[in-house]
Amino acid sequence: MAGKGGVGKTVVSAVLAKAAARLGLSTLVVEVEGKSGLATMFGQPPLGYDEVVLSAGGGPLGEGEVRARTLTPDDALLDYLRDHGLSRISNRLVSSGALDVVATAAPGIKDILILGKVKQLERHDAVDLVVLDAPAAGHAVTFLQAARALLDTVSVGPINAQAKDVAAMLTDHARCRVVLVTLPEETPVNELVETAFSLEDRVGVGLAPVVVNGIYDPVVGLSVAPGAAAEAAGVTVASEEAASLRAAATFRQDRMRLQDEQLIRLAERLPLSQLRLPFVFSTDIGPAELDHLADRLLAEIAALAEPV
Amino acid sequence: MAHSASLSELLQQRRILVCCGSGGVGKTTTAAVLALSAARFGRRAVVVTIDPAKRLADALGLDGLTGTPTRIEGDWSGELFAMMLDTKSTFDGLVVANASSAEQGQRILDNRFYKNISGALSGTQEYMAMEKLYELHQRTDFDLIVVDTPPTRHALDFIDAPRRLSRFLDHRLFRVVISPGRGMMRAVNVAAQTFLRTVAKVVGAEVIDDAVAFFQAFDGMEEGFRERATAVAELLSDDDTAFVLVASPRRDTIDEARYFAETLAEAGIAVRALVVNRMHPRFGRGVAGRAQEQADTRQGTDLGGLYQNLADFELVASRQEEHLAGLTEAVYPAPVARVPFLASDVHDLDGLSEVAEHLL
Numbered sequence: 001m002a003g004k005g006g007v008g009k010t011v012v013s014a015v016l017a018k019a020a021a022r023l024g025l026s027t028l029v030v031e032v033e034g035k036s037g038l039a040t041m042f043g044q045p046p047l048g049y050d051e052v053v054l055s056a057g058g059g060p061l062g063e064g065e066v067r068a069r070t071l072t073p074d075d076a077l078l079d080y081l082r083d084h085g086l087s088r089i090s091n092r093l094v095s096s097g098a099l100d101v102v103a104t105a106a107p108g109i110k111d112i113l114i115l116g117k118v119k120q121l122e123r124h125d126a127v128d129l130v131v132l133d134a135p136a137a138g139h140a141v142t143f144l145q146a147a148r149a150l151l152d153t154v155s156v157g158p159i160n161a162q163a164k165d166v167a168a169m170l171t172d173h174a175r176c177r178v179v180l181v182t183l184p185e186e187t188p189v190n191e192l193v194e195t196a197f198s199l200e201d202r203v204g205v206g207l208a209p210v211v212v213n214g215i216y217d218p219v220v221g222l223s224v225a226p227g228a229a230a231e232a233a234g235v236t237v238a239s240e241e242a243a244s245l246r247a248a249a250t251f252r253q254d255r256m257r258l259q260d261e262q263l264i265r266l267a268e269r270l271p272l273s274q275l276r277l278p279f280v281f282s283t284d285i286g287p288a289e290l291d292h293l294a295d296r297l298l299a300e301i302a303a304l305a306e307p308v
Numbered sequence: 309m310a311h312s313a314s315l316s317e318l319l320q321q322r323r324i325l326v327c328c329g330s331g332g333v334g335k336t337t338t339a340a341v342l343a344l345s346a347a348r349f350g351r352r353a354v355v356v357t358i359d360p361a362k363r364l365a366d367a368l369g370l371d372g373l374t375g376t377p378t379r380i381e382g383d384w385s386g387e388l389f390a391m392m393l394d395t396k397s398t399f400d401g402l403v404v405a406n407a408s409s410a411e412q413g414q415r416i417l418d419n420r421f422y423k424n425i426s427g428a429l430s431g432t433q434e435y436m437a438m439e440k441l442y443e444l445h446q447r448t449d450f451d452l453i454v455v456d457t458p459p460t461r462h463a464l465d466f467i468d469a470p471r472r473l474s475r476f477l478d479h480r481l482f483r484v485v486i487s488p489g490r491g492m493m494r495a496v497n498v499a500a501q502t503f504l505r506t507v508a509k510v511v512g513a514e515v516i517d518d519a520v521a522f523f524q525a526f527d528g529m530e531e532g533f534r535e536r537a538t539a540v541a542e543l544l545s546d547d548d549t550a551f552v553l554v555a556s557p558r559r560d561t562i563d564e565a566r567y568f569a570e571t572l573a574e575a576g577i578a579v580r581a582l583v584v585n586r587m588h589p590r591f592g593r594g595v596a597g598r599a600q601e602q603a604d605t606r607q608g609t610d611l612g613g614l615y616q617n618l619a620d621f622e623l624v625a626s627r628q629e630e631h632l633a634g635l636t637e638a639v640y641p642a643p644v645a646r647v648p649f650l651a652s653d654v655h656d657l658d659g660l661s662e663v664a665e666h667l668l
Contacts, residue, residue, distance in 0.1 A: 004331065004332055005330060005331025005332035005333075005459055006330075006331060006332025006333060006556060006558065006561065007332065010560070037559070037560050037563075081510075084510070086506065086510065089503060089506050089507065092503060093507065097475075097476070098503075098507065100429065100476060101476070101519050102507060102511055102515065102516075102519075103429075104421065104424050104425055104429045104476075104519070105421050105424065105511070105515040105516065105518050105519040106424075106511050106512070106515045107424045109511065136331050136332075136459070153512075153514075153515065154511055154512040154514075154515060155512060155514075156512055157509065157510060157511065157512045158510055159510060159511050159512065160512065185653065186652070186653040187363060187653055188332075190363075219613045219614075219616055219617045219620075220608070220609075220610055220612070220613035221609070221610030221611065221612070221613030221614045221617075222613065222614070222617060224610040224613075224614070226611070226614055228610075229609070229610035229611040229613075229614055230611055232609070232610060232611070233606060233609055233610075233611045235611070237611075240592070241592060243592070244591045244592025244618060245591075245592075245614045245615065245617075245618050247591045247592070248591040248592070248614075248617050248618040248621050249614055249617055249618075251589060251591070251621070252617050252620075252621075255649075258652060281620040281621070281623045281624045281627075282623055282624075282627060283558070283559060283624060283627040283628065283631070284559060284627065
């Protein structure tokens, strides 16, 4: 999952995981920034480094399990060193700050460690789908490009091997796709288009349909005058209240017109299907909202699959 | 309104405004609006942005922003300039200024490890933003400098960046490796060498060689960097400087903004103003609570739809105010400016002026 800050990338990661679970897939969400509301959306306490179950699955529909974990570069490095029989230097590397020096000498090393760990998780039999909530876009390109960049700097050794494996995973469209998330607004749409082209050109990664988050759903009666609507219902509405109804209706209509313009612009500039998720007026995403959004996402995906 | 007076007072009285906050909350636009408003108050203001921010350049009527302040023409009594932070050239300038000889400077600029620092070392961009701020402040020809900051999650990344970088450049481990030691020092040296050899096995020897060469070339310059870092840190907590926290009313960004305000407070820096962008508008407070009830009873009819729409916006507006409550308390007594969700993106000076009307 990649997208500019503020577009709801983490929400969409949670929704995708929930939707996958509905289809019976066992899903693992990996969070890399160490601070997100992911667990809260599933009604669980905040994430730690250890894997936790966010949603148990099972039930009459045979839902898959949703698990999640946080993965920071330092964690990934410690794991890596342990796996390579170097645990004795690992603490010193982190505590002396030498990791910063190494990461500067070979930029992308932290990213490669995270992606390498993701690759390891992907191989795990108990997981059907890994959803990686990637760093905010802009950084996303650098993050995913790390494997290639590192192959130039580090020409031998285990890190080089790791980078090769990661590059292979990223460019294998059957194993890995990037889902770009945006809002139906001008700047986020521009950035999404830019990111999409950079990812294809510079990383060679496959793109999934884009998710446009925060769409105002249509509501009946917006173009009807409140007075007329009241009359049709056989009631009267005080003039102040009618004015409020009118102002709110106009606002939504204006926003919907703007969002339609952006959806069209996005379709024109980027030949990828769009999956649209509604704006959540209650603002807090909890288990109920997540369920609702997962339904919507599955419906959007089903609509894609049908021939037009 | 007392709060509007305060933000305009800051614009008229302070010499530095630092706009901070998480990504995607409208920091760049807010910074530009503040500088524009200061120019309207007759001041000579410059806005320093971090992103290439083509949209901002367009809004200011420029083809693009460069690393030097460009004057923007307009009908204000003061002057307005805009520039973009160029992390690499700012760092290069700092190296050249601190080098004991032209050769030492060049040796560092040519080093592969050094070339990675500006792009790869976390905190470099933050540090260079502060460094540029310091340089502009030293020039004294601007009345007000407004800086946009990189979208860091942790305010300390940025308060701490100068100190952290100078610590990095003075890295003990590498210093030990490059300095010929005696006695006790030699033992440490041997241990460090062994350690680095192990690291080299993992990441490749050339990586470590580059780093060691860099620290050798840098030898003797760390003092200058340390002094500068202290001066920059002092400037940030100076009375001339005010921090403006920018947020949007989403719950997660509010949480991040609170965390930001708290860490700034721990560093002894107060948030002087809070700007909240993208607030949903309120329609008809009198109907509160009843709209959803009406929508449910009249579901499926036009009137039901109209009530549902009103109920939607009442819900989102009241939730946003709830989220905001804790943050306004955390930054109290800083004034809070609410900028509504605008009908379109800011494209030109008129757009910036529209935001200014809500801000001041």
